[in-house]
Each structure stands twice: as C-alpha cells, then as structure tokens.
Amino acid sequence: MKVCFFDIDGTLIVSGGAGQKAFARVFREQFGVDEISQAVSFAGRSDRAITLDLLAAHDVEPSDENWRRFHDAYIAVLPESLAANEGTVLPGVEALIATFAAADGVEVGLLTGNVIRGAEAKLTHYNLWHHFAFGGFGDTHTSRDEIARAAVVAAGEHLGISPNGDSRLAVIGDTVHDITCARAIGAYAVAVPTGLTSIDELRAAEPDLAVETLEDAKTLIDWITA
Ligand SMILES: [Mg+2]
Structure with a gap:
C-alpha cells in the first residue's frame, strides 16, 4: 500500500486569495480588526496557528472560545469568498x-x-x-x-x-x-x-x-x- x-x-x-480574504472579513466582523497583520505568515501553516497568532497580534485573547468564534464565522463566509475570487x-x-x-x-x-x-x-x-x-x-x-x-x-x-x-x-x-x-x-x-x-x-x-x-x-x- x-x-x-x-x-x-x-x-x-x-x-485567488479567497482564504485570506475570508480571514480578513471574519477578523473585521467578529473582532473589529480593520486590517489583519501582515506579520503573520499564512503559507504552509495551520488555520488554528494562523488564527491564534492573529488574535494575539491584535490584542484579542487567543482562547478556545475565540478560536471557535473565528472557525464558525470563517466556514460561513468561505464559500462566498471562493465564488468572488478567481x-x-x-x-x-x-x-x-x-x-x-x-x-x-x-x-x-x-x-x-x-x-x-x-x-x-x-x-x-x-x-x-x-x-x-x-x-x-x-x-x-x-x-x-x-x-x-x-x-x-x-x-x-x-x-x-x-x-x-x-x-x-x-x-x-x-x-x-x-x-x-x-x-x-x-x-x-x-x-x-x-x-x-x-x-x-x-x-x-x-x-x-x-x-x-x-x-x-x-x-x-x-x-x-x-
Ligand atoms: Mg500549501
């Protein structure tokens, strides 16, 4: 095998950037972050690691509750972002x-x-x-x-x-x-x-x-x- x-x-x-744009939208809508930090790397990293780093970078507690809040909102907006980005x-x-x-x-x-x-x-x-x-x-x-x-x-x-x-x-x-x-x-x-x-x-x-x-x-x- x-x-x-x-x-x-x-x-x-x-x-076409659909994933990162969905991240940015969720951080804006859920956590009031106008622009997500460019200092946090996305490539080859886990969504959980990226999210916890972004939460910390924007002075939001990187808690399980905030992770769950991010996850559910991200899943909700991702299909729309995929459709909108080529x-x-x-x-x-x-x-x-x-x-x-x-x-x-x-x-x-x-x-x-x-x-x-x-x-x-x-x-x-x-x-x-x-x-x-x-x-x-x-x-x-x-x-x-x-x-x-x-x-x-x-x-x-x-x-x-x-x-x-x-x-x-x-x-x-x-x-x-x-x-x-x-x-x-x-x-x-x-x-x-x-x-x-x-x-x-x-x-x-x-x-x-x-x-x-x-x-x-x-x-x-x-x-x-x-
Ligand atoms: Mg890859």
Whole structure:
C-alpha cells in the first residue's frame, strides 16, 4: 500500500486569495480588526496557528472560545469568498489524481493546514473533494508535524492498515513546511513551486523530488506505481 498525501493551497489549487480574504472579513466582523497583520505568515501553516497568532497580534485573547468564534464565522463566509475570487485547479492535478486512482494499491489523502470544513469548502468549489476520503487537518493542531501524524492515523483507520509498517508514504506540497512534515512521518517529500515558494527555496530544504508543476510528476508516478 502506498499513501500519497496532498497539501491543498498552492499544491492542488490556488484560490485567488479567497482564504485570506475570508480571514480578513471574519477578523473585521467578529473582532473589529480593520486590517489583519501582515506579520503573520499564512503559507504552509495551520488555520488554528494562523488564527491564534492573529488574535494575539491584535490584542484579542487567543482562547478556545475565540478560536471557535473565528472557525464558525470563517466556514460561513468561505464559500462566498471562493465564488468572488478567481482561482484555479493547478496544472497536472486532475491527471495525477486520476493516475493514482487507476493504480493498484495507491490511496490519496489530504495533509493540510486548512480546517476540515475549510478544506471541504475549497475542494468542493473546485470539484476535487470527492477524491479524498481521509486526511490530517488544521482544526486541532498548530504544528504541521502533528497534522502529518494525525493524517497517518486517519489513513490507517480508513484503510485498515498500519501505514508506518509496510506502507510507503508520500507528501506533496508547495512549502518548506510540507517537506519538513514529510520527514516527521518518514514520508517521501515531493515539492512543487506552484504556491509562493520558489523551487530554489524548496530545493534548499532537500525534498526527495522537486518538480516545476504536477504535470512533470512522471518521477513521482514511477515511484508511486513501482
Ligand atoms: Mg500549501
């Protein structure tokens, strides 16, 4: 069994800023923050970590209650933000997923900082959600390594296997965080510079494979179908 975990933003899709704009709207409407701090990084981080950092940056208590308040408002406004901002499914994604679906013993999952209902909204908007039956999400964890470990547990539960035993894992993502979290679970790390990180920056983090787009993923397909 091989399990291939996909990141979402910058890897499967770009949302035209829909996610960040939904964050900004919720902070404005729920917490009275006119403009969210540019000092808080979004790329490759969990929604929970981003939210707690933004709350603290704007002197709002980073409590569970405020996290829940953010989450529910964000989920409510995200579909509208996705519809209002033009994004796209990234090149090669649909063909790669179809290749994996047709291969014996290959399963695909998600490994993302998005909260699960945010992942569902984004991938439903781009007609990809139905491909993914399990994953690790950014609801409870702030560290991507912890999300990766949760993704492995979810894969094991869904597939009835022990993925850390005789299974091979791969993580495909667009940031250095995706590469480092692949290391945390002993997975093959595939980097693709279709987000905000350049291929040189990604290569410096020593992924097993770096490709310009997922259209160039022949090496990945060879590895996963070997
Ligand atoms: Mg990403």
